[in-house]
Amino acid sequence: MIALRTPVSLRHLVVAGGQRKRCIGGDRKRGRAQRRHFAGALESLWRHSPHPRCSPAPAAARQSNSSWQPPVLENTAFEEYYKEQQIVHEEEWDAFMSVLRKPLPATFRINASCRFLGDICSKLENDFRRSLECEVSDEYGEDFISPLTWYPGNLAWRLNFSRKQLRKTEALESFHEFLKHESEVGNITRQEAVSMVPPLFLNVQPDHHILDMCAAPGSKTFQLLEFIHQSKEPGLLPRALVIANDFKAQRCDLLIHNTKRMCTANLIVTNHDAQNFPTCSLAKDHSETDKDHHKPQRLEFDRVLCDVPCSGDGTIRKSHDMWRKWNSSMGNEFHLLQVNIAMRGIALLKVGGRMVYSTCSMNPIENEAVVAELLRRSGNSVELLDVSEELPELVRRPGLSTWKVNDRGSWCQTHEDVSHDRKNVILPSMFPSSKSTHEGHAVYNNVDAKLEYSMSFSRNFKIEEMSNVNCDTGGVSASISAQNSDYTSNSVGSKSPLSRCMRIVPHDQDGGAFFIAVIHKLSPLNESQMTKVGKTEHPLSTARTVGLQEQYQPEITTPAKKMMHQHGIVSEGRGDNKLPVEQENLSVDNQTSKHSNLIEGKMETDDVKYSQTKSGDIIHRTKLDRQYKWKGIDPVLFFEDDAVIKNIVSFFGIEETFSLEGRLVTRSTDNARRIYYISKSVQEILEVNVQVGEQIKIASVGVKMFERHRSKDGCSCAYRLSYEGLSLLFPYMRKRILYASPVDFKQLLQCRTINFAHFTDARFGEEASSLMPGCCVVVLREGHQDADSVAMDPSTISIVCWRGKSTMNVLVSPPDRKELLEYRFGFKEFNFEDEKPNKDINGLDEGNC
Numbered sequence: 077m078i079a080l081r082t083p084v085s086l087r088h089l090v091v092a093g094g095q096r097k098r099c100i101g102g103d104r105k106r107g108r109a110q111r112r113h114f115a116g117a118l119e120s121l122w123r124h125s126p127h128p129r130c131s132p133a134p135a136a137a138r139q140s141n142s143s144w145q146p147p148v149l150e151n152t153a154f155e156e157y158y159k160e161q162q163i164v165h166e167e168e169w170d171a172f173m174s175v176l177r178k179p180l181p182a183t184f185r186i187n188a189s190c191r192f193l194g195d196i197c198s199k200l201e202n203d204f205r206r207s208l209e210c211e212v213s214d215e216y217g218e219d220f221i222s223p224l225t226w227y228p229g230n231l232a233w234r235l236n237f238s239r240k241q242l243r244k245t246e247a248l249e250s251f252h253e254f255l256k257h258e259s260e261v262g263n264i265t266r267q268e269a270v271s272m273v274p275p276l277f278l279n280v281q282p283d284h285h286i287l288d289m290c291a292a293p294g295s296k297t298f299q300l301l302e303f304i305h306q307s308k309e310p311g312l313l314p315r316a317l318v319i320a321n322d323f324k325a326q327r328c329d330l331l332i333h334n335t336k337r338m339c340t341a342n343l344i345v346t347n348h349d350a351q352n353f354p355t356c357s358l359a360k361d362h363s364e365t366d367k368d369h370h371k372p373q374r375l376e377f378d379r380v381l382c383d384v385p386c387s388g389d390g391t392i393r394k395s396h397d398m399w400r401k402w403n404s405s406m407g408n409e410f411h412l413l414q415v416n417i418a419m420r421g422i423a424l425l426k427v428g429g430r431m432v433y434s435t436c437s438m439n440p441i442e443n444e445a446v447v448a449e450l451l452r453r454s455g456n457s458v459e460l461l462d463v464s465e466e467l468p469e470l471v472r473r474p475g476l477s478t479w480k481v482n483d484r485g486s487w488c489q490t491h492e493d494v495s496h497d498r499k500n501v502i503l504p505s506m507f508p509s510s511k512s513t514h515e516g517h518a519v520y521n522n523v524d525a526k527l528e529y530s531m532s533f534s535r536n537f538k539i540e541e542m543s544n545v546n547c548d549t550g551g552v553s554a555s556i557s558a559q560n561s562d563y564t565s566n567s568v569g570s571k572s573p574l575s576r577c578m579r580i581v582p583h584d585q586d587g588g589a590f591f592i593a594v595i596h597k598l599s600p601l602n603e604s605q606m607t608k609v610g611k612t613e614h615p616l617s618t619a620r621t622v623g624l625q626e627q628y629q630p631e632i633t634t635p636a637k638k639m640m641h642q643h644g645i646v647s648e649g650r651g652d653n654k655l656p657v658e659q660e661n662l663s664v665d666n667q668t669s670k671h672s673n674l675i676e677g678k679m680e681t682d683d684v685k686y687s688q689t690k691s692g693d694i695i696h697r698t699k700l701d702r703q704y705k706w707k708g709i710d711p712v713l714f715f716e717d718d719a720v721i722k723n724i725v726s727f728f729g730i731e732e733t734f735s736l737e738g739r740l741v742t743r744s745t746d747n748a749r750r751i752y753y754i755s756k757s758v759q760e761i762l763e764v765n766v767q768v769g770e771q772i773k774i775a776s777v778g779v780k781m782f783e784r785h786r787s788k789d790g791c792s793c794a795y796r797l798s799y800e801g802l803s804l805l806f807p808y809m810r811k812r813i814l815y816a817s818p819v820d821f822k823q824l825l826q827c828r829t830i831n832f833a834h835f836t837d838a839r840f841g842e843e844a845s846s847l848m849p850g851c852c853v854v855v856l857r858e859g860h861q862d863a864d865s866v867a868m869d870p871s872t873i874s875i876v877c878w879r880g881k882s883t884m885n886v887l888v889s890p891p892d893r894k895e896l897l898e899y900r901f902g903f904k905e906f907n908f909e910d911e912k913p914n915k916d917i918n919g920l921d922e923g924n925c
């Protein structure tokens with residue numbers, strides 16, 4: 077049996093009230109909005125609760141805010157619009173609408189490349205699936221938690237309740253805590269099931285260069301990173317790389333924060349309008365003189381994910397606001413931006429490469445109309461792939477072949493129906509009709525529109541079942557394909573094979589809605605197609621469209637935003653050398669983490685004069701900043717200070733086989749406080765970028781590997797290791813390594829600081845005390861005979877520590893320590909919430925244990 081933790085709901089109201097006191101100026105407004113939001117949330121919980129006891133009295137919510145209104149899950153315009161568009165069959169309409177009003181089941185994905193994959197899966201199966209089942213099966217059914225059958229490797233799971241119910245149900249508290257913690261350390265990503273689909277259709281390989289054009293908040297980027305890191309050996313990096321881009325700087329911050337959990341050297345986060353994502357072509361004369369012919373001469377990608385900004389009405393089940401906001405012009409407003417972004421994606425795609433176009437909208441103007449336009453513009457350079465054999469268990473429907481365009485309440489079948497003064501807003505490309513002169517497309521003229529129509533309601537159809545459909549688009553000359561955008565026909569159905577697009581509809585699998593199309597590039601775009609990509613003007617400027625998107629999309633909300641604030645996350649390259657106030661005010665915490673930069677403060681110094689390059693100095697850098705073309709973003713600089721590198725190499729005993737040349741970077745205003753490590757593939761891109769005059773605006777790159785400290789313990793190396801980069805470097809380290817017994821290792825994780833004399837294994841205490849002060853690595857000693865076998869064993873557990881005057885101090889964040897304690901030692905009671913940060917690395921000498 078379950079019971080709602082009513083006090084939690086009340087606590088939310090109290091918190092909201094409490095915030096009011098603290099609010100000043102504009103924040104007061106936000107406080108009011110938040111209270112309204114909480115009241116709405118309570119009411120919504122009440123409405124949707126499957127259990128009468130889950131019903132906090134709406135009166136209580138009303139008391140807190142007199143303007144409280146129950147959420148209205150209705151919108152007549154929405155219903156009329158989609159009925160007219162026939163996005164589902166008439167008989168299905170009620171089922172469709174009723175599912176839209178139900179809470180969305182919570183779903184999550186396990187990180188395929190995480191270290192404790194087996195432990196997490198077994199915990200899910202044993203601790204939660206079996207044991208919780210008896211407790212909650214009355215309410216949520218026997219299968220209250222089950223894997224999504226279509227997701228490879230049983231790595232994605234679905235719950236029989238929404239995220240809200242998960243938060244509010246007492247019996248699920250430990251499960252909720254588990255999900256929160258695992259998300260924080262990067263083992264789990266809480267993501268809507270349908271949103272997991274597009275990356276799966278990219279068929280990513282370990283050597284692929286991948287562009288994620290509109291990437292924030294980064295759940296799909298994270299998936300792509302998982303794919304490329306799945307089969308890595310300890311210390312070896314894949315050849316692949318991901319460039320994750322987003323136009324909005326604030327959303328780039330979120331993207332950086334979320335992808336940091338992956339600790340990857342193979343990621344570049346960029347901040348461009350995807351419509352104009354740079355090509356970075358090297359001049360011909362340069363490529364001819366370049367000896368290394370394997371180096372990229374132009375930025376091109378094997379895979380492009382084009383998950384474009386959209387009206388987002390496919391998320392209506394979780395964004396209740398959408399019911400109120402939705403109007404029929406939303407889809408129209410995004411259409412051309414989507415076409416332009418996707419055309420840029422096609423231009424950047426290698427011949428033979430795959431691009432996935434996707435939206436979380438149900439609107440054909442943002443979906444099939446965009447794909448049809450891409451096919452028209454690209455002519456025989458691309459084909460729409462039939463992927464019906466891939467992910468066969470995923471229930472999906474074919475794309476529509478007919479739709480209409482609604483302009484201010486009037487329906488138009490063709491562009492000719494559009495009133496004269498609206499013709500530049502309602503574009504020809506929004507209509508299915510086109511008189512394609514394209515031979516390849518002409519093949520589809522034979523397809524009976526009725527056949528496609530009826531097929532659009534059958535599930536998981538096979539393209540082969542369509543007798544006369546042929547996807548060969550070859551043999552069309554460039555001059556013919558250049559004429560493809562001809563919209564003069566009066567026919568209503570599209571001539572493109574749009575049934576190959578995929579629509580995921582909410583009532584098929586009790587999820588959200590999504591649209592996916594997979595495009596294969598057959599030959600380079602010709603010049604006129606390329607020019608068109610650059611020249612198309614939107615009746616709405618990009619700024620306006622982004623503004624629209626802000627309006628329609630839920631803001632980056634609380635938990636993630638709060639975390640970013642707590643951890644002082646900003647785009648690493650943005651700003652003016654200033655840390656956020658919160659971060660600056662943090663006194664030294666002796667933890668480092670992939671989630672935070674908390675180690676700053678006393679362990680680092682700004683008064684060390686640092687030479688950026690062999691010849692450079694601070695003045696040189698300031699000049700460089702002034703020259704740098706991207707305002708507000710710090711340039712990425714290759715770290716080439718030989719003296720510092722030699723010192724680090726010798727201090728930690730880093731083997732020559734670990735490539736450092738050209739693989740260390742820093743940011744210009746960072747004063748080389750942090751040094752990041754990049755993969756070979758990233759290095760090559762950065763080199764090309766330098767050669768082409770910094771065309772790529774880089775917000776974040778690589779994995780943090782070294783951080784400068786300012787300890788006065790007498791350490792001979794100015795840098796310490798970062799836990800984020802440890803797994804990569806450790807197999808190549810020969811010095812500064814200590815081996816602790818399980819008892820001492822566990823104690824270190826629990827206490828953070830231990831006096832040398834207090835280790836259970838006295839010999840370990842002596843070894844620690846005889847080590848020179850400074851950063852070191854403590855390895856869990858278990859069954860290993862020699863250093864080589866330890867280093868190359870992927871299951872080796874090691875942590876970054878600081879050997880102080882008389883103590884050993886752990887430099888690992890609380891969530892990471894919790895993870896190690898739980899999965900390595902089965903210790904579940906570790907609660908770090910109340911843990912106070914240590915004030916000072918020297919103060920640690922008192923020792924906590």
Ligand SMILES: C[S@@+](CC[C@H](N)C(=O)[O-])C[C@H]1O[C@@H](n2cnc3c(N)ncnc32)[C@H](O)[C@@H]1O
Pocket residue numbers: 271289290291292293294295296297321322323324327348349350351383384385386417618622625
């Ligand atoms: C649908 S969301 C992407 C979701 C993301 N792929 C994920 O799975 O987490 C669309 C994103 O596009 C970004 N965006 C909007 N206009 C853009 C543009 N012109 N170029 C690049 N990104 C843009 C928005 O900031 C937003 O983060």
